[in-house]
Amino acid sequence: MSFQWTFLATFLYCELIVVIILLLPFISPRIWQKFFNSRLAKAFAAGAKYYFNFIICVFGLLFLDSIRELRKYANIDSKDLSAPHAEAHARMKQFRSQRNFYIAGFALFLWFVIKRLINLLVACAREMSAAAEAHKQAEGATRHLEGVMAKDPTKIDPREIIASPNNPPRYVEAKEHEFEIKKYKQEISKAKEDIDTLRKEYEQSMKKYNELQDEHQKSQIQLAKLSDNESSKDK
Incomplete structure (x- = not known):
């Protein structure tokens, strides 16, 4: 073969x-x-x-x-x-x-x-x-x-409950509200970004405030020394 x-x-x-x-x-x-x-x-x-x-x-x-x-x-x-x-x-x-x-x-x-x-x-x-x-x-x-x-509520599927003024629906289809869910997620993410930005600005402002306070204390000390020197010269 x-x-x-x-x-x-x-x-x-x-x-x-x-x-x-x-x-x-x-x-x-x-x-x-x-x-x-x-x-x-x-x-x-x-x-x-x-x-x-x-x-x-x-x-x-x-x-x-x-x-x-x-x-x-x-x-x-x-x-x-x-x-x-x-x-x-x-x-x-x-x-x-x-x-x-x-x-x-x-x-x-x-x-x-x-x-x-x-x-x-x-x-x-x-x-x-x-x-x-x-x-x-x-x-x-x-x-x-x-x-x-x-009439046993434990056996009733909440997705099958008919909505009424006294009995609002307890189940929401995600597909029907995808746009709103996406919009809310974007707003939440934007709010988180704004909070992070404000937190950073607050930390920077506090840092500058502490620096200014230190400089103010130093200037007061120097001013006190100068005033003491002038008073001693006058005597």
Whole structure:
């Protein structure tokens, strides 16, 4: 077996192993989704489209080459069987062409199967997550209805309470007030900046005040010394 067919057969065995692993029942789609969202899978997924198309081109060329060889050795002429062991040699070539045809065909087919299985597992994981979320919402709505019917406030969801003048809503959707929340956050940050600026100005003014007070005390001491000297001279 030549190098390309050995490589293709090895790749076919790897594809079979991957398909078997993807079809294992005890590995849930959520686990596969976590694996596909990992760093290694994301790094490979960046160029997955190009890898997939490149491998399809290679497998397609090998498949066409196997068809050519299959048609070439399909009919054995009696003229070619005159030499000793000619029939065995011809049958061997025919067998190899058929073997290469099946290897290339199955490898190309399983490559599409693997891609389809991965897409189905990802879609199934998304549907399972959506179903779990819908189930939680349905349970919450059921508890709310039970609380309303039983008039039990502990079972009533505050998000489902209807607003009234005597009963203002206790739940506010953040999405409906994003602009106001953003505005208030900006005002708070601006107020904090103003407070920091005022604090710095206050500290600087206190520092200057202390310096001026020290200079005033020094000037008073010097003035007292000068007055003492003048009084001593007058005497």
